[in-house]
Amino acid sequence: MSFSYFADSIDRLIDRLKKLPGIGEKTATRLAFYMLNSSRKEAEELAKSIIDVKEKVSCCSVCFNFSDSDPCKICGNERRDDKTICVVEDPADFLAIEKTGKYKGRYHVLQGVLSPLDGISPQEIRVKELIERLRSGKVKEVIIATNPSVEGEATAIYLAKLIKPMEIEVTRIAYGIPVGGDIEYTDVDTLSRAMEGRREL
Amino acid sequence: MSFSYFADSIDRLIDRLKKLPGIGEKTATRLAFYMLNSSRKEAEELAKSIIDVKEKVSCCSVCFNFSDSDPCKICGNERRDDKTICVVEDPADFLAIEKTGKYKGRYHVLQGVLSPLDGISPQEIRVKELIERLRSGKVKEVIIATNPSVEGEATAIYLAKLIKPMEIEVTRIAYGIPVGGDIEYTDVDTLSRAMEGRREL
Numbered sequence: 001m002s003f004s005y006f007a008d009s010i011d012r013l014i015d016r017l018k019k020l021p022g023i024g025e026k027t028a029t030r031l032a033f034y035m036l037n038s039s040r041k042e043a044e045e046l047a048k049s050i051i052d053v054k055e056k057v058s059c060c061s062v063c064f065n066f067s068d069s070d071p072c073k074i075c076g077n078e079r080r081d082d083k084t085i086c087v088v089e090d091p092a093d094f095l096a097i098e099k100t101g102k103y104k105g106r107y108h109v110l111q112g113v114l115s116p117l118d119g120i121s122p123q124e125i126r127v128k129e130l131i132e133r134l135r136s137g138k139v140k141e142v143i144i145a146t147n148p149s150v151e152g153e154a155t156a157i158y159l160a161k162l163i164k165p166m167e168i169e170v171t172r173i174a175y176g177i178p179v180g181g182d183i184e185y186t187d188v189d190t191l192s193r194a195m196e197g198r199r200e201l
Numbered sequence: 202m203s204f205s206y207f208a209d210s211i212d213r214l215i216d217r218l219k220k221l222p223g224i225g226e227k228t229a230t231r232l233a234f235y236m237l238n239s240s241r242k243e244a245e246e247l248a249k250s251i252i253d254v255k256e257k258v259s260c261c262s263v264c265f266n267f268s269d270s271d272p273c274k275i276c277g278n279e280r281r282d283d284k285t286i287c288v289v290e291d292p293a294d295f296l297a298i299e300k301t302g303k304y305k306g307r308y309h310v311l312q313g314v315l316s317p318l319d320g321i322s323p324q325e326i327r328v329k330e331l332i333e334r335l336r337s338g339k340v341k342e343v344i345i346a347t348n349p350s351v352e353g354e355a356t357a358i359y360l361a362k363l364i365k366p367m368e369i370e371v372t373r374i375a376y377g378i379p380v381g382g383d384i385e386y387t388d389v390d391t392l393s394r395a396m397e398g399r400r401e402l
Binding site for chain 2: 005045055
């Protein structure tokens with residue numbers, strides 16, 4: 001904002017909120033007004049939690065997920081199944097899978113995905129560390145849960161080539177029609193994959 | 202969140218972001234991850250600006266807009282036209298009008314709108330203070346720019362009844378088709394108002 005309409009501190013807050021992903025000028029203004037109208041306690045709590053995550057949270061040295069302890073809650077939990085590792089691109093994908101409540105194994109967060117165009121080679125993501133973990137011999141299956149994008153697919157194929165010679169089973173999460181979806185409106189690629197991946201009832 | 206998937210501090214940040222208007226679980230999670238990945242400096246600046254607005258910004262004692270000075274920039278600006286006051290519901294409406302750059306008069310922020318159903322009577326909003334300002338005799342026109350809602354309309358009519366006996370002109374911003382809008386898709390009420398409010402070319 002070149003000209004300040006209210007107080008400089010409001011403009012500064014709006015400018016900083018605008019830097020957040022998916023937040024434009026209007027949303028930033030609305031959020032800033034909300035904070036101005038909220039109690040001082042509420043605003044302080046929000047500010048404090050922002051500082052807190054930066055101070056307390058780092059990265060688990062085993063699975064490379066966000067954590068405030070090392071190893072993280074999941075790597076340190078003895079009741080999780082040591083024989084399976086689910087490989088995801090980032091913590092958000094971990095969260096989505098963990099929320100299903102169906103998976104009881106371990107995770108490995110790649111912290112990215114192979115993308116030659118963006119200059120992201122296996123050295124840039126946590127591939128070496130994954131292979132190192134597999135050397136223990138405990139793991140029997142690696143489930144590759146990278147995104148169904150070109151990069152996610154390439155990463156899955158790359159990892160499969162690397163891991164299969166270690167005599168560990170490598171699987172890919174299933175492609176298909178989403179639950180509650182509509183076959184009529186499903187895109188051709190997804191539908192072909194759903195047909196290919198059909199299972200006996 | 203009943204169960205903590207990552208660190209408690211991440212869950213706490215997500216919980217607090219979720220309290221902001223228009224921010225649900227998914228957006229809050231995305232914002233928290235963004236903050237985790239951003240530099241410490243960036244996170245601290247955001248936290249500081251939140252605290253800053255609460256510390257520095259209060260309310261102009263003349264127009265009741267948000268301000269870090271009293272009177273605010275507009276009430277204290279001698280080049281603004283003293284003969285016109287534009288009445289708005291809240292600071293966001295002030296901002297929208299000020300951004301047009303067309304209005305050079307003063308403002309009065311009601312800090313709400315009459316709404317008998319929500320128990321908001323003239324005592325709850327800055328009506329008394331507006332009438333007080335008009336007593337100076339300098340003001341020749343009051344432009345009522347409350348929203349085109351039932352409450353905004355009722356407030357406009359209420360204010361007009363109160364102000365007209367003071368021999369001050371009371372005007373209402375125009376209703377009509379929005380610029381770039383499509384007559385075919387304009388609702389009946391707006392179109393009727395646009396016809397009524399037609400002007401000679």
